[in-house]
Amino acid sequence: MSDVQTKLIEMLQTALPPGLVVLDDAALLENSRDFGQLAVQPTLPLVVVFPTEVSHVQDVMRVATELRVPVISRGAGTGVSGGVHVRGDAIILNLARMNKIIEVRPDDEVAIVEPGVINHELNSAVEQFGLMYAPDPASYKMSTLGGNIATNAGGLRCAKYGVTRDSVLSLDIVLSDGRLIRVGKNTFKGVAGYDLTALFTGSEGTLGVVVRAVLRLRYLPVDERDISLLFPTLEEAVHGVQLIARARIQPAILELVDNSTLRVLDKQYSTDYAKAGGAMVLARLDGYGAIREEDAIRKVFHGNNVELSLSGAEVATKLIEMRRTSRGDTKDDAYRTGEDVAIPKSKMVEYVHRLQAVAQAEHVDMRMISHVGDGNLHPTFSVDPDEGKIRWNVLNVQLRAPFELLSNLAAPLPVSMASA
Secondary structure (H helix, E strand, O other): OOHHHHHHHHHHHHHHOOOEEEOOOHHHHHHHOOOOOOOOOOOOOOEEEEOHHHHHHHHHHHHHHHHHEEEEEOOOOOOOOOOOOOOOOOOEEEEEOOOOEEEEEEOOOEEEEEEOHHHHHHHHHHHHHOOEOEEEEEOOOOOEEEOOOOOOOOOOOOOHOOOHHHHEEEEEOOOOOOOEEEOOOOOOOOOOOOHHHHHOOOOOOOOOOEEEEEEEEEEEEOOOOEEEEOOOOHHHHHHHHHHHHHOOOOEEEEEEEOOOHHHHHHHHOOHHHHHOEEEEEEEEEEEHOOOOOOOOOOOOOHOOOOOOOOOOOHHHHHHHHHHOOOOOOOOOOOOEEOOOEOOOHHHHHHHHHHHHHHHHOOOEEEEEEHHHHHEEEEEEEOHHHHHHHHHHHHHHHOOHHHHHHHHHHOOOOEEEEEEO
C-alpha cells in the first residue's frame, strides 16, 4: 500500500462513520467497472465509499481534493459505455445506499429522490397516484436515478416523453471541494437565468455529484395499444416510420427491429418471429387518444404491403418487451462493434441503405435495432473470429464511411452521439 493510499484511507476513516469505507477485494473488484468493454483486465480502485448522507459525500470530496485523488461516482453500474471504469488510482463513491424517496407531491406532479433510488421503484411508488416517471432505459429495473441523470438516459418512451433531461427540474450537487449547491427549480416552468440543471444532467459526474433530485412526473396512461408492423425490407420499415410522422401520430414507443435481430431474439426467447422475413416496427400508443391513433396508423398503411398485428393481440406487447431487454447484438464469439447515433429522421432511409451497402461489400454481418421515433439508430457490425484480427481492422476502416456521411446527410445540423 502506497503512502498516498495509506493517508487517504486514514483520512476517510476519520471523517466518516464506521462501515462506509470498504477495502475488501470483492467490493473493490465489483466496483471497478460497468458492463462496458474498455479494458480486459479490471483495475481495482484504492477504496470504495458507501455514503448514506449528503455530508458524507462532502467529506469524501474534501479529502479527495486535498490529496488530489480522482473520484468516480457510481450507481448500480449498469452502463455499457465504461463510464465508471477505473483506469488508475481512484476513489469509488458508490451512492447506492442513498436510496430514499424523500417526497412525492401528487398535486404538483413531482418527486424528490436521492440518487440511489432504482428507476422502477419510483414508478411503483407513484403508480397509486396515477403518475409515472417517464424515462425508461432498458436497465430500469436495476439502474439508479442518479445514474440515469448522470448519463441523461433515454429509453423506449423517449419518442414521446423525451430523455432524462426533460424530466429533471432541480438538482442538489456536491462540487469537487465539498460545497453543496442547488440548481434548477421546483416548478415545470422556470425561464430565468442559465439552465444549469441541463448542464449537470448528462455530465457523468465530471462536474459534481448528484445527491438529490426533483423529478417531473407524467400521467399514467389510461389506455395502451401495441401494434407490430412487418415490412418487406429494412428501408421500407424506416420509410414507414416517416409515414407515421407525416400523419402526425405520436406513439409513446416507436422501435425498429431488423430481421437479423429478430433471429437473435427468436433464439433467446424460443420464438419464431423472423420466419416472416423483412423488418419490424413496434408502436405503443397511449392515453385517451390511443384508440384513435391506432385507427389512424391502420389507415396510413391500408392497402400497402405491410402486415399489421391484430388489434389487442399480445404479440406486439411481447415483442416490445423483448426489444426492451435486448439490443440483439449478443455474439460473444465474434469481433463486434456497435454505434449509437442520432440523425434527422428525413435522412434515415438513405443512411440505412448506405450502411447495408458497406456491410454487404465488406462481407460483414449487420444488425439494426433503433429508437426510430426520435432518429436514434443502433447499428451493430460483426465478423466471425476465424476471419482474424486483420480482417477486423480492415472492417473498422471501411465502416467509417457511412458515419462520415452523416455530416453531409444532416447538414446543416450537427451530428450527435446519443445516449442509450
